[in-house]
Amino acid sequence: MRNPEIPDQDIVKAGQELLAVGRLVNGYALRTKTGGGKPERLLKVWEEHVSGQTAVPFAPVATELPLEMAEELAAVTQALCERMAALANSLNNKAVQAAERRVHQIQRSADEQSGKDKAELADAAVVVNELQTKLSQAETEEEAHQKALADAQALNEVGTRKLSQLGDRLATQERESQAAGLGHAAQLDGLNKLLEDERSSHQDAVKMQRDELLEQSKNASDTREALNKEVAIAKAETAAARQALSQQEASVQKRLEAAETKLGNAGQAASTAREDAARLGGQVHALQVQVTELMRVIATRLAVQDSKGGIAAGTGQVETTRLMPDSGSPVLQS
Known part of the structure; x- marks a missing residue:
């Protein structure tokens, strides 16, 4: 929705009120006084109003200003122009310096924070590399234990085959002994005893070897479970570290x-x-134009010769008094 424009008479009234309290008339002061509008338009309306007032021709003045008053007015006008120009330059320099100082502070803070963040990322990368190394080592150890378990299982299978072959041999020897005949009973008894002793000895050896293989298989199974737990923990730690790195x-x-x-x-x-400094420079330029126009009008009045006499002289004296700036004038106070 478009904001309603401020009437020109309200803008002129606001500018006159600002001058009445000794304030400098600018776009932002007019906007504050009128309660709205664009500062550029408000200042333009005010400048047109001031230009229209200064362009109105004055009635001829019968008497010229005293020399001291003219010199004082010229000195005050020049000092005012110089002071306004110096003020504009000072404000512009201070604004630029403050902005540059703020930019430098923010840039320095950003650089410091970036350095801290990069250091944190480097530390997190080191932790992730260490976890990955541990995971690789755990996988290598698991492969070694898997190989040992396979070797133990193969050894167990070899012992089982040997035990079966030995049983077959014993059975064959028993059959051969029985076929030798009853005449060899004593020899058979001795042979049976020998075979029984040998069989018992072989059975004990096979049992011991089998128990050792079972114990090795159990140890390998326990080791495998422990390694699986360590691998799971390492994988969980790696996932947590990667998530933390992503969050960082x-x-x-x-x-x-x-x-x-x-x-x-x-x-x-x-x-x-x-931009504010440039706008202030434009206002100073407008004030200088106004002062130059005022000096031209005063010079024109000084050039008019006294031609009317007593009553006209009195009237001119009143006009001179009205034109003289008093000590409370906003221009002199500035």
């Missing part, structure tokens, strides 16, 4: 974006300060 990267990105936003705001503030 997101946090660093947000901090960098915030720093860039602050830097952009500081640049915008500096640009605004430069």
